[in-house]
Amino acid sequence: MSSSNKFKKEDFVIKKKDVSQFLKGLSDYTIYAPHNEDDTILFKAIVNPDEITLQFTNSVKPPKHIVLPQTETMLKITRDKEKGYKIDEPELKEKNILFGIRPCDAKGIAILDKVFSEDYEDPYYTKRRKNTILIGFACIDPHRNCFCTSVGGSPDSTDGLDMLWTDIGDRYYVSVLTKKGMELIKKSDTFSKVTSKNTKVKDQVHKTANDKISEKFNADALPKKLGNMFEDKYWDNMSMKCLGCGSCTYLCPTCYCFDINDIEYRDKAKRVRTWDSCQFSSYTIHTSGHNPRPNKENRMRNRIYHKYKYHYDNYNVLGCVGCGRCITYCPVDMNIKATIKELTKR
Amino acid sequence: MSDIEGNIQAKVKKLLEDGMIKYFIGYESGSDPLHTTPCFIKKAEDVDKIVWNPFCVNNLVGYLTDDKKREIKKDEEKKTKSIGILVKGCDSKSLVQLLSEHKIEKNEVVIFGVSCNGVINPKKLEKLLNGKSIPLDSLTLQSDGKNYIVTSDKKKYSFPKDKIEMDKCRDCTQPNTLIYDEFFGEKIKTDAKKDYTAVEEIEALPLEKRWEFWSDQFAKCIRCSACRNVCPVCYCKECAVDSADLVITPQTTSVEKANKMPWLEKNVELAENIFFHLTRMMHIAGRCINCGECERACPMNIRLSLLTKKLEKEVKGMFDYEAGIDVEAKPLLSIFEEGDPGEFIK
Structure with a gap:
């Protein structure tokens, strides 16, 4: 599923105050992002960037439903007395951005990718997946029940992601991982080159988050x-x-x-x-x-x-x-x- | 360890050693200091696992019918011994309800009664702890009657009881277990009255607003069935909403199979979700004792207690009936009295 093989990874920074402008420039896409309603964080299609909350540990429901909806209409049948039966199949042309997905959930989608494309290509899943860009946010404050580092993940894992953003204070450190991700960056002039100081801060943020998951065990056996x-x-x-x-x-x-x-x-x-x-x-x-x-x-x-x-x-x-x-x-x-x-x- | 806890452990030990019970259902420490978890004690040497503290939230009564539902019994389970169970005052009403419906017989259980000063809602406490960045790892908790004193990292914090306890505890009329074989602790006197303010607020809304409120609530449902499965009076082996649970034997004809009406489809859409919840509510009307487990179990924070409280209020108002009070009482919906109001079937 990943097209990142020949892509040369590149890093940028974006000022926090420019994020809204970047998102507003992506009007061709439906942007799904974490939203807080009555203390319940869920991914929803947002109209205005103000609806997004990035102050969260993780959403109650993982955003897998964007690529694998809980209810998917595979086809519709209408019976007409004169014309007989008419069958409509969904076109699935919608272009989606999953903004703010956590690395664990992105890894979850990478796992689903294999299931729905390796032995048998599931057209519904693969079409949706192809049209979905995953912008991950490195986890900075893991929950006490998190154990990603024991099952081959990490708070800054890039599996399944097109970009990984890391909060480095007044800006985000943006690691672009795929061609799909780079195309989005090119649409906006809000991204600038990284400095070595930025990289240092980013590495420190990743390390701190990793260290917070103190409980480690080996699930390999x-x-x-x-x-x-x-x-x-x-x-x-x-x-x-x-x-x-x-x-x-x-x-x-x-x-x-x-x-x-x-x-x-x-x-x-x-x-x-x-x-x-x-x-x-x-x-x-x-x-x-x-x-x-x-x-x-x-x-x-x-x-x-x-x-x-x-x-x-x-x-x-x-x-x-x-x-x-x-x-x-x-x-x-x-x-x-x-x-x-x-x-x-x- | 409190006296109550020690006395419970000693009694369980004795019953297990004397072969009076096949196992004891109680609470043990959970995944973190904010949770306990149901435990099943089969051996006398394991009794020191049993805990009794304000985190003992779960209603354990449902496990009694669960035991009967097991399709294939292992040899040791075929013994006709009783089950010991720790039952709080609120939960004892659901036990009385099950006894009155003959889903359990009195000689099948040894009831451990207890006096309860209220149990804590871990979500509420966690939110307050997070707000003050209080670490959870070494947390202990004591009560001084009106407040809970939390000790963490050698510092003490005080939280008013009514801010962190379960909503149901705030108008608790049953702090002591109703029927029991053994009682632990001092009986608590209360003159509390049921509080229907939250229900009345919803009732006061215009129809459209109420529809909007409940549509928003039910739209969140992911139909995981946690509310139903945690419910002590939802014990049916075949549930109206599980159409696939039709038990087909070699004698079942194809016509019978075809006629098995799927009352509820699996698609998770508002109409189906409403059907699921309202059907459940109708089925538990006059039987629900408001233990609040459905709302607690719901991962999506659906306000199910507003509905169960409404049921309780209506049943009391229309028929002067309260579920789970009298073992000899006939179930509300199986009796008819001349004075019953008939407005609702006009």
């Missing part, structure tokens, strides 16, 4: 360890408190399971693809009534196996970016960090 743990009693005990809701999976930047349904209404119908969650009992139920994952321990095991074994086996990368949302928002305080630590001890 998990794909192998899990190989022998399928029938372990551990799953029965650890999953007892799980409610079987889908908040961990729906708030996860790498979960991508979906379901497809046809919805009819009189002379109209649409085929929709919606997110699905392996934590729901209906997820694997067969038409026969047989459910291969009947209990929540089976479903919880699947979630952990997918993230730390199956995904690694298939794509050579863990299916977790360490954003910590599944800990923060779990109604029963399920702690995936504790799970990983416990599993690595075995």
Whole structure:
């Protein structure tokens, strides 16, 4: 998916007061950015740069829904008595900018890229993805539940990004990583050359953020360890408190399971693809009534196996970016960090 | 360790050693000092994990029906022993409700009653702590009745109780567990009255404004089902909103399958979200005891307690009925009395 292979990376700075002007010049694009409403930070399509909040740790929902919407209309069918059936497919021409995405969530999108383009090219995802530019903001104040550095990421990781911006005081340090990113820079005269002092400050900001994630553990051993743990009693005990809701999976930047349904209404119908969650009992139920994952321990095991074994086996990368949302928002305080630590001890 | 905590541990230890309970459901320390998490104590040597403090927020009663829902039981679970459970005053109303609906029988549980001075809303406390840059790592908390004294990094901070406790605690009429086998702590007297100010504020809005308010709330929903799954009275194995949960046996005919009406589609759109929430509200009317778990579990901060409070207010006003008070009471919607108001079905 990345076109950065032959691109020579370049760095710039932009004054904070000029950001609004830069964004206003991008009127060809829909800009999705973090927005604070009632203490809930979410990415939304913004009309005015004033709506953006950059004072945030991370959004409640990762912005993966910009490339993988929770509900995607794949086609619409209209029945006409004279003309018969008419089928409309979405054009997906919209050009998007994801402004202010955190490196962990961008890495999540890089993980989704492989899923939706390697074995089979999913036209909906890939079209959207091709038309989306990711402007990342280095994480400066990681949340206590963050553990990106234990799963191959970092607060300044560039995976999946077209640009990485770092707050260096009165300006942002802008690392341009792809041709797509450079094209945006060229549209504006608000960017200037970096000084060696700028670079020093940027490096220090990155280092400070990395140091703040004090808890580190090694998840690399998990794909192998899990190989022998399928029938372990551990799953029965650890999953007892799980409610079987889908908040961990729906708030996860790498979960991508979906379901497809046809919805009819009189002379109209649409085929929709919606997110699905392996934590729901209906997820694997067969038409026969047989459910291969009947209990929540089976479903919880699947979630952990997918993230730390199956995904690694298939794509050579863990299916977790360490954003910590599944800990923060779990109604029963399920702690995936504790799970990983416990599993690595075995 | 408080006396209450020690006494609970000792009693659980005794019951487990005597083989009176198969396990005990209580609280243990969570992922950080602001959270506890449900725990299931199966062995006498693990009782020192049990904690009792103002962070014991979760309503544990739902786990009693959860235990019955497990499709495949392991041998040790087939024993007919009781389950021990720690139940706060508010949560005990949901236990009474489940007993009155015969979802659990009294001889299946050993109820640990407790007096509760209110529990803390971690979101509220965290916001105040962040505002003063108070580190969480070594945080401890004590109460002097009106205030919570937080100690962090050897410094003390005082927070008024009503600023950081759960909303439901502010008009709590049930500080002591209603029915119990053992009681821990001194019983608390209260003359508190239910406060419906927040509900009345919404009621006072013109229709359009109310529609706007609830549309905004429900538009946020990601349909993770956390509200439903955390709810102690949402115990149905097959839920009206999970159309895929139709249990199909070899005897199920194709006509039966075709006629299985999907009441709710999976597409996450406002109309479907409203249907989800209002259906749930109708199903819990006269049964919900306002433990507030649905609102607490919601990652998107939907104000579900306003709806459950409204249910409580209507049920009380129309039928002079309160859920979860009397084990012998018949469920509200299964009884009819001559004096019942009929305006709502005209």
